[in-house]
Amino acid sequence: MSATAPTVAALPANLAEHFPAGVVADTRKGYEGYVVGAAQLLQVAGAIRDKLGYNYLSSVTGVDYPESNQIEVVYHAYKTSGGPGLNFKVQADRNDPVVPSLVGLYPGAEFQEREIFDMYGVRFDGHPDLRRILMWDGFAGYPLRKDWKEPFFEEDLKPFASRWPGGDVRRSEELDPFGANVQYPPEFDPYEWTPETETAIYKLIQPKAGNGNGGHLKTDKLIVNIGPQHPSTHGVFRMVVVLDGETVVDLKPVMGYLHRNHEKIGERNTFLQNMPYTDRLDYLASMSNNHAYALSVERLMGVKVPERAEYLRVLMVELTRICSHMWAIGFLLNDLGAFQTPALYAIKERELILDLFEATAGSRMMCNYMRFGGVSRDLPAALRDENTMDFLRDLVNNRLSYAIDELDRFLTNSEILRSRCIGVGVLPAEKAIAYSAAGPLLRASGVNYDLRRADPYSIYDRFDFNVCTRPNGDVYDRYLVRIDEMRESVRICQQVVAGMPTGGEILAGKPQYNVRVPAGESYGRVENPKGELGFYVVSTGKTNPWRYHVRAPSFVNLTLLGEVCKGHKIADVVVILGSIDIVLGEVDR
Amino acid sequence: MIDELSNPDIPVPDELKASVTITTLDKIYNWSRRSSIWPMVFGLACCAIEMICTAASRFDISRFGMEVFRATPRQSDLMIVSGTVTKKMVPQIVRLYNQMPEPRYVIAMGACASGGGPFKEGYNVVAGIDKYVPVDVYVPGCPPTPQALLHGLIKLQEKIDSQSLRDVRWYKSETNEPVPVPVLGPDLMDPRQYQLIKQRALQAAAQAEA
Numbered sequence A: 001m002s003a004t005a006p007t008v009a010a011l012p013a014n015l016a017e018h019f020p021a022g023v024v025a026d027t028r029k030g031y032e033g034y035v036v037g038a039a040q041l042l043q044v045a046g047a048i049r050d051k052l053g054y055n056y057l058s059s060v061t062g063v064d065y066p067e068s069n070q071i072e073v074v075y076h077a078y079k080t081s082g083g084p085g086l087n088f089k090v091q092a093d094r095n096d097p098v099v100p101s102l103v104g105l106y107p108g109a110e111f112q113e114r115e116i117f118d119m120y121g122v123r124f125d126g127h128p129d130l131r132r133i134l135m136w137d138g139f140a141g142y143p144l145r146k147d148w149k150e151p152f153f154e155e156d157l158k159p160f161a162s163r164w165p166g167g168d169v170r171r172s173e174e175l176d177p178f179g180a181n182v183q184y185p186p187e188f189d190p191y192e193w194t195p196e197t198e199t200a201i202y203k204l205i206q207p208k209a210g211n212g213n214g215g216h217l218k219t220d221k222l223i224v225n226i227g228p229q230h231p232s233t234h235g236v237f238r239m240v241v242v243l244d245g246e247t248v249v250d251l252k253p254v255m256g257y258l259h260r261n262h263e264k265i266g267e268r269n270t271f272l273q274n275m276p277y278t279d280r281l282d283y284l285a286s287m288s289n290n291h292a293y294a295l296s297v298e299r300l301m302g303v304k305v306p307e308r309a310e311y312l313r314v315l316m317v318e319l320t321r322i323c324s325h326m327w328a329i330g331f332l333l334n335d336l337g338a339f340q341t342p343a344l345y346a347i348k349e350r351e352l353i354l355d356l357f358e359a360t361a362g363s364r365m366m367c368n369y370m371r372f373g374g375v376s377r378d379l380p381a382a383l384r385d386e387n388t389m390d391f392l393r394d395l396v397n398n399r400l401s402y403a404i405d406e407l408d409r410f411l412t413n414s415e416i417l418r419s420r421c422i423g424v425g426v427l428p429a430e431k432a433i434a435y436s437a438a439g440p441l442l443r444a445s446g447v448n449y450d451l452r453r454a455d456p457y458s459i460y461d462r463f464d465f466n467v468c469t470r471p472n473g474d475v476y477d478r479y480l481v482r483i484d485e486m487r488e489s490v491r492i493c494q495q496v497v498a499g500m501p502t503g504g505e506i507l508a509g510k511p512q513y514n515v516r517v518p519a520g521e522s523y524g525r526v527e528n529p530k531g532e533l534g535f536y537v538v539s540t541g542k543t544n545p546w547r548y549h550v551r552a553p554s555f556v557n558l559t560l561l562g563e564v565c566k567g568h569k570i571a572d573v574v575v576i577l578g579s580i581d582i583v584l585g586e587v588d589r
Numbered sequence B: 001m002i003d004e005l006s007n008p009d010i011p012v013p014d015e016l017k018a019s020v021t022i023t024t025l026d027k028i029y030n031w032s033r034r035s036s037i038w039p040m041v042f043g044l045a046c047c048a049i050e051m052i053c054t055a056a057s058r059f060d061i062s063r064f065g066m067e068v069f070r071a072t073p074r075q076s077d078l079m080i081v082s083g084t085v086t087k088k089m090v091p092q093i094v095r096l097y098n099q100m101p102e103p104r105y106v107i108a109m110g111a112c113a114s115g116g117g118p119f120k121e122g123y124n125v126v127a128g129i130d131k132y133v134p135v136d137v138y139v140p141g142c143p144p145t146p147q148a149l150l151h152g153l154i155k156l157q158e159k160i161d162s163q164s165l166r167d168v169r170w171y172k173s174e175t176n177e178p179v180p181v182p183v184l185g186p187d188l189m190d191p192r193q194y195q196l197i198k199q200r201a202l203q204a205a206a207q208a209e210a
């Protein structure tokens, strides 16, 4: 597929031809793509989508450059037919940043633009609902601006002088005037303060009383809050739902209850210190998060990963995919009301995979396994030994397939599952693409887009596997795609185990705790179990990233939740959310 | 079981040993509570996944009589704070805690809930749930393994065993005030500390001027 797509090199002429005035190539060292004038953005983006065919907006993010007094908004667009992407940027004045909103062209930008507004204070002209998304309304400041300091601020970059090499550790609370992780504007008086939170969202969806259901009955609409503490939300996620009887009229997701400031912390950390933090994004798939981050930094560093390490990476990542999909299916059934029993079956085999992770990386869930240029450890000696490779062989050749078949046999033809899932939460292909949906959600709508094939990375081009799609785009198809994908993952694992070189390096060069990364920008993405996970990294040539952004599939996939749920019954909302399969660590970061 | 409960100082005739036990009120009361702790279905972050694994077939929390996870705080005895406590979430956590009937217990599971963990420096993170609600057992780890959580639960049982009806807080004559729910302002505000916040904010402003 990638062979037929036009290469990036062919494009400059194109874009410049179209817009001689508004577009210039980005010539900063290590940067790529184009800088577009804010005034031309809508026009240029329209051409990029319609004339050049970049119909999938993967990521939108901001970068703060106080030196040039600019905030840059960076877009990464791709084609769903595959191939490399196009990266374009808009620069806005830091004192009053305004950028036209791309929501009209790419609805998938909605939440991402809100996030930039929240974190950088960039106003998006024409955005339908520009409110804070991760922090609460009324929070003071734009946290990701470089001159904004958090209450426990100690130094700009790690390692902090107090901790290393001296190791003079003290509690951060001792430095803060309030003795806690808080700060307030000067002369702030809490007694005088009136809360303003939450009014905005209710105003937005304020239900109009009246004849909701056809006229003859007078009905009231009702607002219901589901979450943030509710068993169906898979964590701390909240939906504000407007109901007419049991039918959903409007739905707004509210998030940020697990916003742990990955990106701010990540920009203080050294490059390698971020590796364990990536584990905690999608905490059901730590191995593949590692992989995405390693890929994007490796792209800047230009290292080549040794053969055995590539095989180990693919093995771990595919096992992770199986774990994650099993979890998703088990808990989808939970959401359907089959409380706990299917989930117990579904996560039974996961424990064996976790045993392998623990034996190899040292931890069940937070593996922190990959390094730039390889992996941190080889399989444990016992497993490399030919006789005891049996555990791994038995796992990938017998046990996993058996477990998947078992799930399939119990569930796929279950009357209840079928009647609750078929035709529910239908997402047509065009909409899925427009909303930047990713992963099984996208493929269940019939879009053949899997990064392992569409934009191959690592050594996936060597393996024989199929991209699984289904045509209907409903909850049932999402379930089926996950079952199919697990089977394909098992196939890949079998090929890995059969073809893995028996010895050799697992890390290029010698292990380094503090790598220096050449200046430039890089966007590395992988096909995570939940969808496309991307890391946008900007380096200034130092040991800490200047910008560290996570394009989280769970977060972007939620953009269409309201749209898909409208018109369904309230009980179906729970199932639709379950079929999207979100992890809050990644949604809120 | 009878052996576990009986008071060795008071002899029971042999023929009654199978059906009679003489014990203290404290003992039987604690024993029944520690053997049927109902945790709340309440997961915050990554640690919640290990909590679910603890409840699943391999580690099987029901061996301790704790498998009855309740989705409402009104029916729960134990809140396992399993994950990072953020400023945006902490009002809800405190409210949930207030809604739990006494006797109630709190386990801080993992580094985050105990003290902020890897995200402590984050601007939206509360450095440990014990800033707001009293914690009975801290379980270290990031995330704690299911074994570690089980160990924490056993510690909680030991704690319950050592309590006495005479001095537990929920049988005192004065009523227990609910924990004031934190408020989201320009930053998180603890209603118990408004005076302090006002004072310090003035001081800080004065210092900045000087």
Ligand code: SF4
Binding pocket: A280, B045, B046, B047, B082, B083, B084, B109, B110, B111, B112, B113, B117, B118, B141, B142, B143, B144
């Ligand atoms: S302690 Fe570790 S595993 Fe647990 S919530 Fe915090 S970061 Fe996640």
